[in-house]
Amino acid sequence: MPPDTTDEFLEMITELEGRRKSQRLAEKKNQPACTHCFGEVIAAEGIPGQPGYRKRAPLRREGHHALQLADEIESRISLGKCGLSSQQNVAYNTWKTWRKDNSADSLLQKLDRDDGRDVTEPEMRKLINVLSTLLFPTSSEDDKMKVDFGWQDWSETPQRIATYYHADKGGPLISMCCFNQVGDEGYDNLGIVASGRIATILNGLVHAYLDCYACRCKGVLGSFEEDVEQLAGHGRAWQRIAGSIERWSPRILGYPLDIHRFESIVMNWYDWKHWPSRREVESWQLDYYATTEFDESDSDDEKDGEGEGGGESEEM
Numbered sequence: 001m002p003p004d005t006t007d008e009f010l011e012m013i014t015e016l017e018g019r020r021k022s023q024r025l026a027e028k029k030n031q032p033a034c035t036h037c038f039g040e041v042i043a044a045e046g047i048p049g050q051p052g053y054r055k056r057a058p059l060r061r062e063g064h065h066a067l068q069l070a071d072e073i074e075s076r077i078s079l080g081k082c083g084l085s086s087q088q089n090v091a092y093n094t095w096k097t098w099r100k101d102n103s104a105d106s107l108l109q110k111l112d113r114d115d116g117r118d119v120t121e122p123e124m125r126k127l128i129n130v131l132s133t134l135l136f137p138t139s140s141e142d143d144k145m146k147v148d149f150g151w152q153d154w155s156e157t158p159q160r161i162a163t164y165y166h167a168d169k170g171g172p173l174i175s176m177c178c179f180n181q182v183g184d185e186g187y188d189n190l191g192i193v194a195s196g197r198i199a200t201i202l203n204g205l206v207h208a209y210l211d212c213y214a215c216r217c218k219g220v221l222g223s224f225e226e227d228v229e230q231l232a233g234h235g236r237a238w239q240r241i242a243g244s245i246e247r248w249s250p251r252i253l254g255y256p257l258d259i260h261r262f263e264s265i266v267m268n269w270y271d272w273k274h275w276p277s278r279r280e281v282e283s284w285q286l287d288y289y290a291t292t293e294f295d296e297s298d299s300d301d302e303k304d305g306e307g308e309g310g311g312e313s314e315e316m
């Protein structure tokens with residue numbers, strides 16, 4: 001039976017780990033490391049423009065271990081606004097314009113309406129592109145990930161919100177129902193429905209990113225099945241990246257967003273193939289959104305003009 005709460009989940013994992021410890025270690029010892037991208041660290045180091053900065057390795061299609069991709073996202077995103085490239089700054093300014101526009105026909109206000117189609121598909125693609133540029137930065141040396149978007153009317157099946165289609169199944173494409181939505185809470189001028197839709201896009205973008213760049217290793221430590229595929233694509237790497245985005249979105253996007261990480265586990269509960277360790281699950285901070293108090297000063301934007309960045313000592 002799936003757990004009801006994140007605490008219950010952690011208890012289950014702790015108990016399971018106690019029982020399986022020796023078995024797990026034996027399994028790990030017998031698993032070779034991936035030869036195809038062994039030992040390669042792709043994450044950038046330091047802050048752009050500062051001494052000691054090292055660029056991250058170019059991203060290749062299906063070319064990187066999924067957990068390295070997760071490390072890369074965390075290392076970039078944790079720099080906040082001061083880590084943005086010039087291309088990202090353009091996206092940041094576009095996002096800021098949308099955020100500050102409170103007119104009834106602004107993009108974020110239209111996105112909050114019952115029928116999502118008030119935002120056209122080209123506008124949705126632009127929104128996806130801006131979010132992807134901000135949170136999943138690429139450079140001119142990288143293979144490109146371009147995610148398509150389509151509205152669907154799935155009002156007959158109210159639990160169906162969105163689907164991500166893999167590159168080999170007609171994607172990368174996010175299809176979203178124009179009516180059904182999982183809104184929990186709005187924030188500031190972002191309505192409940194709009195907030196749910198943006199979180200759904202981010203959920204899909206994590207799938208797209210891993211689909212595009214994660215290597216398909218089998219029978220190695222951290223296989224594609226374990227890190228990406230299990231739990232209908234919500235494996236270890238997805239959890240780590242989605243967790244980074246949740247923790248940093250108040251600063252970068254100016255809104256807290258619930259990406260439904262725990263729900264992704266519960267909904268796909270019978271699809272576990274490799275249990276995560278207790279330490280791993282703790283690091284996901286699955287209750288982050290539910291237990292954190294947000295206020296407007298969390299946003300990097302609100303700190304503009306108050307001297308530099310102001311973030312390094314901030315609570316995660």
Ligand SMILES: [Zn+2]
Pocket residue numbers: 034035036037064065215216217
């Ligand atoms: Zn690999």
Ligand SMILES: [Zn+2]
Pocket residue numbers: 203204207233234264
């Ligand atoms: Zn998902």
